Amino acid sequence: MLSTIVLTFPLIKAGFGFVYGLFIEKEIDLPQLKKDEPANFNILILGIGGGTHDGPNLTDTIILAHINQKENSVSMLSLPRDMWSPSQTAKINAAYAFGEEKGDKGIEQATTAVEEITGQEIAYTIVVDFKAFTEFIDHLDGITIGVERSFYDPQYPITGKEDDPCGHEEEELEELATAASQLEAFPCRYKAISFEKGEQEMNGEMALEYVRSRHGTNGEGSDFARSRRQQKVIEAIRNKMLSLGFILNPVKIYGALDIISSNINTDVPQDKYDDFIKLAGKMQNAKTRSAVINAEGEGENELLVAPFNLQEFGGQWVLVPRIGNENFEEIHEFTKCFFEGDNCVVTEKGVATPTPKPTRTQSR
Numbered sequence: 001m002l003s004t005i006v007l008t009f010p011l012i013k014a015g016f017g018f019v020y021g022l023f024i025e026k027e028i029d030l031p032q033l034k035k036d037e038p039a040n041f042n043i044l045i046l047g048i049g050g051g052t053h054d055g056p057n058l059t060d061t062i063i064l065a066h067i068n069q070k071e072n073s074v075s076m077l078s079l080p081r082d083m084w085s086p087s088q089t090a091k092i093n094a095a096y097a098f099g100e101e102k103g104d105k106g107i108e109q110a111t112t113a114v115e116e117i118t119g120q121e122i123a124y125t126i127v128v129d130f131k132a133f134t135e136f137i138d139h140l141d142g143i144t145i146g147v148e149r150s151f152y153d154p155q156y157p158i159t160g161k162e163d164d165p166c167g168h169e170e171e172e173l174e175e176l177a178t179a180a181s182q183l184e185a186f187p188c189r190y191k192a193i194s195f196e197k198g199e200q201e202m203n204g205e206m207a208l209e210y211v212r213s214r215h216g217t218n219g220e221g222s223d224f225a226r227s228r229r230q231q232k233v234i235e236a237i238r239n240k241m242l243s244l245g246f247i248l249n250p251v252k253i254y255g256a257l258d259i260i261s262s263n264i265n266t267d268v269p270q271d272k273y274d275d276f277i278k279l280a281g282k283m284q285n286a287k288t289r290s291a292v293i294n295a296e297g298e299g300e301n302e303l304l305v306a307p308f309n310l311q312e313f314g315g316q317w318v319l320v321p322r323i324g325n326e327n328f329e330e331i332h333e334f335t336k337c338f339f340e341g342d343n344c345v346v347t348e349k350g351v352a353t354p355t356p357k358p359t360r361t362q363s364r
Contacts, residue, residue, distance in 0.1 A: 030123075030275050040068050041123040042339075044114055046096055047211075047230070050129025050263065054162045057097035057106065060212065061230050064118055066339040069279065073287040075339050076234070077118070078227035080293065083304065084318040085113040086326045091318060092117065096127065107267050119332030120339070124268045132263035134204030136237075139255050142203045143236040148228075151216035152194040154183065156209060161189045207233055224298045231290045242284055291338055293331060295319050301346050303330050 030041060047061030059081060066075040081093035088095050092113050099109030107125045115122055137143055165173060166188040179185040193209050202210060211230045215221050220229075268276065295304040304319040312325070321327050333351045337344035342353045 030272065030279065040066070040070065042066050042120050044111060044122045044125040046110060046125065046127045047133065048096065048127060048129050050131055053130065053159065054157070055097070056129075057100050059093045059096050059110065061227075062092065062114065063227075063230065063234075064114060064120065064122070064335075066120075067279075067283075068339075068341075069283065071287070071341065072283060072285070073289070073341065074283070075341070076231055076288070076290040077335060077338060078231060078290070078292045079114065079117065080223040080227065080295070080304070080319055082223060082317065082319045083117060083293075084313060084320050084325065085116065087116050088113055091316065107265065117328050117331060118335045119328065120335055125266065126268070127265040129263045130208060132259065134208050135259040136256060137202070137204035137207050139252070139259055140237070140240045142201050143207060143233070143240045144199055145202055145207070145210065145232060145236050146199050147195050147197050147210075148232075149218050149220065150195060150197045151213070151218045151220035152192065153213045153216045153221075154192045155190045155215040156193045156213060158189060158191055164188050202236075207236075222298060224292050224294050227292045228290075231292075235288070289338070289341070293334070296322065301334065303334060303346060 043065045045061065045063040045065060046059045048059055049056045062079040062081060064077045064079065066077075068074070079092060081091060083092045084090075085092040085095060088098060088109070090098065095113040096106040096110040099106035102109075107127065110127075111122045111125050114120075164186065166186045168176060168186075176185040183190055193213060195210060200206075211226065211233050213220065213229075214223075214226065216225070219225060291301055293303055294301045295306065296302050303322055305322045306317060307313070307320050307325065310316060310318070321329075321331060323330055330346075330351055334344055334346065337351060337353055345352045345354055
């Protein structure tokens with residue numbers, strides 16, 4: 001599901017000329033973990049607000065994708081943005097922003113933070129902003145999402161209204177900024193959105209609302225629920241791209257280039273773009289798996305907890321490994337297990353890989 005969209009983005013940024021690489025006999029030259037075996041490598045996908053959004057370089061989406069060409073599979077692992085990153089002494093969602101403040105070091109800093117937490121080497125990173133996301137989906141004439149459960153969010157932020165005083169005097173603003181309910185303090189900054197269970201056709205703006213919603217009812221208000229919705233949208237984009245024959249459609253590729261060429265940041269070398277598009281073509285029918293690193297009480301893969309004492313973290317609400325702050329051993333183990341395609345189960349004692357029960361032979 002992820003393979004087509006992720007592996008196509010570098011091509012779009014480069015331009016249509018690299019489609020030529022599809023029609024020449026050339027071996028795919030991408031990172032190899034073992035000699036003479038097809039490429040297995042990891043791609044980090046980051047989603048940012050960009051533009052005039054509040055905290056434009058904070059990462060709303062953090063997904064580590066494992067591309068396994070030999071097994072023709074893609075595994076997606078989502079990390080919650082509130083995870084504490086020791087190397088950044090901040091939440092992981094700030095790593096890219098910190099790096100950009102230093103001068104185009106965002107990819108490097110975000111990569112370091114995610115490698116520290118997952119124990120995985122990252123070959124490439126792709127950063128997409130909200131503008132590219134919405135316009136790209138509109139370019140596909142929308143996508144179809146299977147909404148798992150209905151939810152209502154009364155506090156979805158309206159773009160451009162982040163600092164609207166909503167009629168308050170200037171002297172009131174500082175006190176209201178710390179009010180328990182920002183919706184009550186600044187009602188003009190938000191709108192209500194809702195989604196019904198079942199298949200829905202979504203344009204770019206609706207899909208963005210679906211993945212960004214943070215105050216949804218019916219269990220959809222957590223960062224973990226958002227991560228699952230993000231993975232569903234990636235699947236829907238992939239399905240629509242395949243239905244359009246996107247990879248071999250020059251009109252669609254040219255249109256996509258016009259939309260997102262200035263709204264994507266990546267460290268994929270230009271001489272690898274044709275390799276990516278050829279690999280995307282080969283992996284159109286890839287098996288896909290997805291998982292979310294969860295906190296206590298959020299379901300499976302509960303490897304994180306919210307620490308009781310927040311002074312160490314500047315008073316911020318954060319998530320740390322359940323076995324101790326800065327100890328990512330369990331997360332490393334789970335990530336490795338998940339990327340290798342095993343049935344990984346998180347228990348109270350650690351990460352386990354249950355072995356199949358032996359088949360009983362009937363006695364005669």
